[in-house]
Amino acid sequence: MTTLTTPISESVVRALKVGEEVLITGTVFTGRDAVHKYLYDGGALPAGVSFQNGILYHCGPVIIKDEAGNWKCVAAGPTTSIREEPYQGRVIRDFGLRGVIGKGGMGEKTVAACREHGCVYLHAVGGAAQVLAACVQRVPNVYFMEEFGAPEAIWEFQVASFPAVVTIDAHGHSLHQEVLAASQAALAKYL
Amino acid sequence: MNALEDSLLELIRRTSAEIPDDVHQALLASLAREQQGTIAASAMQIIQRNVALAKNKSQPICQDTGSILFYVDCPRGLDQLDFARAARAAVKRATQKGYLRQNSVDPITGKNDGTNVGPGSPALHFDQHAAPETRVRLILKGGGCENVGAQYALPHEKLKANRDLDGCRRVILDAVLQAQGKGCGPGVLGVCIGGDRATGYEFSKRQLLRKLGEANPNPALDKLERDVVETANKLGIGPMGFGGRTTLLGARIGVLNRLPASYFVSISYMCWAFRRQGVTLDPNGGIAGWLY
Ligand code: SF4
Numbered sequence: 282m283t284t285l286t287t288p289i290s291e292s293v294v295r296a297l298k299v300g301e302e303v304l305i306t307g308t309v310f311t312g313r314d315a316v317h318k319y320l321y322d323g324g325a326l327p328a329g330v331s332f333q334n335g336i337l338y339h340c341g342p343v344i345i346k347d348e349a350g351n352w353k354c355v356a357a358g359p360t361t362s363i364r365e366e367p368y369q370g371r372v373i374r375d376f377g378l379r380g381v382i383g384k385g386g387m388g389e390k391t392v393a394a395c396r397e398h399g400c401v402y403l404h405a406v407g408g409a410a411q412v413l414a415a416c417v418q419r420v421p422n423v424y425f426m427e428e429f430g431a432p433e434a435i436w437e438f439q440v441a442s443f444p445a446v447v448t449i450d451a452h453g454h455s456l457h458q459e460v461l462a463a464s465q466a467a468l469a470k471y472l
Numbered sequence: 473m474n475a476l477e478d479s480l481l482e483l484i485r486r487t488s489a490e491i492p493d494d495v496h497q498a499l500l501a502s503l504a505r506e507q508q509g510t511i512a513a514s515a516m517q518i519i520q521r522n523v524a525l526a527k528n529k530s531q532p533i534c535q536d537t538g539s540i541l542f543y544v545d546c547p548r549g550l551d552q553l554d555f556a557r558a559a560r561a562a563v564k565r566a567t568q569k570g571y572l573r574q575n576s577v578d579p580i581t582g583k584n585d586g587t588n589v590g591p592g593s594p595a596l597h598f599d600q601h602a603a604p605e606t607r608v609r610l611i612l613k614g615g616g617c618e619n620v621g622a623q624y625a626l627p628h629e630k631l632k633a634n635r636d637l638d639g640c641r642r643v644i645l646d647a648v649l650q651a652q653g654k655g656c657g658p659g660v661l662g663v664c665i666g667g668d669r670a671t672g673y674e675f676s677k678r679q680l681l682r683k684l685g686e687a688n689p690n691p692a693l694d695k696l697e698r699d700v701v702e703t704a705n706k707l708g709i710g711p712m713g714f715g716g717r718t719t720l721l722g723a724r725i726g727v728l729n730r731l732p733a734s735y736f737v738s739i740s741y742m743c744w745a746f747r748r749q750g751v752t753l754d755p756n757g758g759i760a761g762w763l764y
Contacts, residue, residue: 406519408656464652
């Protein structure tokens with residue numbers, strides 16, 4: 282099991298291979314549909330947020346305020362990533378991302394951007410909202426809450442040992458494409 | 473606030489936080505089947521931990537608490553309008569308490585009023601039955617798995633699917649292939665052979681009310697169910713599409729008559745976070761027993 286600690290260097294990312302399990306520790310920012318569209322259209326990140334050598338998480342978490350007035354993450358599973366396919370490549374390039382966490386995989390544009398700019402796609406277990414929320418130790422900040430609403434806002438998470446699997450690496454390999462091709466060939470035998 | 477509303481609130485809480493026993497058994501069996509040390513086995517372990525954690529904390533298993541589908545078997549004389557009012561009130565309260573996410577959006581305005589109550593939500597299906605008690609079953613079905621559902625019109629030339637059971641098998645397996653891991657597999661298929669476009673999908677969802685592991689009373693369908701699961705599990709798609717031995721936890725297939733001109737096979741995919749529960753109610757609306 283490889284531990285990824287943010288900030289992540291390009292060489293660390295380039296060493297990762299499809300099928301490798303990782304545990305992520307450090308800062309992770311959430312972003313989903315509204316954030317991707319906004320950044321793709323040339324929007325700037327708010328002060329205090331940098332994706333450089335960082336990780337973006339496709340997630341619309343459920344967050345509450347505890348008695349002490351701190352944000353607390355109660356559910357934080359990944360959302361389907363393929364919706365961001367039109368935008369992801371440019372966001373990786375323009376903002377220097379080293380990792381994107383989500384579920385369901387992404388398409389060829391993202392595979393190409395990962396190869397070109399040194400980034401990986403990290404597949405979290407879809408639906409595992411409780412296990413993954415338990416890895417979020419602190420929620421120091423939220424950005425774009427007014428503009429985009431809670432599920433679409435950029436939440437800053439401090440995570441520890443957040444489990445994921447590299448399913449698109451920085452060398453043009455995609456586990457999703459491999460499994461699709463292999464399962465297609467297998468099915469042909471059983472029809 | 474009355475006993476019926478409280479019972480429905482408790483039904484929602486338990487459905488959202490606890491996997492029914494039959495599904496849990498299927499998940500445990502698939503964990504045992506995956507090869508130790510693979511990413512498929514890791515995914516199944518995380519799923520197990522998540523199931524346990526959600527139950528202990530009484531928190532939603534998955535943050536997408538899904539479409540809210542009530543199936544109500546009513547005795548003679550049950551007031552369905554009263555029942556529907558209680559169900560909507562219970563859904564609102566469940567949303568305030570966080571058993572359900574604010575999950576219901578107007579498609580035109582994009583507005584989510586945060587109550588989960590609106591046109592089509594919750595969905596209420598009433599059927600009268602001859603028994604004296606009211607039986608309420610609830611399914612919460614997430615969007616990710618709903619998106620990979622499919623409906624095929626047979627014959628289907630590309631898939632070489634004719635209007636027979638082999639044709640049905642071909643399109644069902646095609647749906648599994650297309651879904652890959654995208655619907656948070658390992659999943660369960662609800663399938664309807666026949667019907668029209670609307671009744672077919674509706675009946676395919678209703679199949680998910682049948683417990684896993686229970687044989688289909690129709691021997692031909694029972695055989696098809698087993699065959700589909702066995703074959704799907706040889707495709708190597710695996711949990712989350714990571715590769716592995718469990719692609720499906722089960723398949724439940726039902727049949728409706730069709731018109732001579734049409735032959736639909738409708739497939740609903742349910743993710744591993746298969747939330748289904750049910751209660752029988754006493755005459756005052758209290759919970760008399762749990763069904764799953
Ligand atoms: S498909 Fe199921 S497990 Fe996956 S995110 Fe949706 S509701 Fe949750």
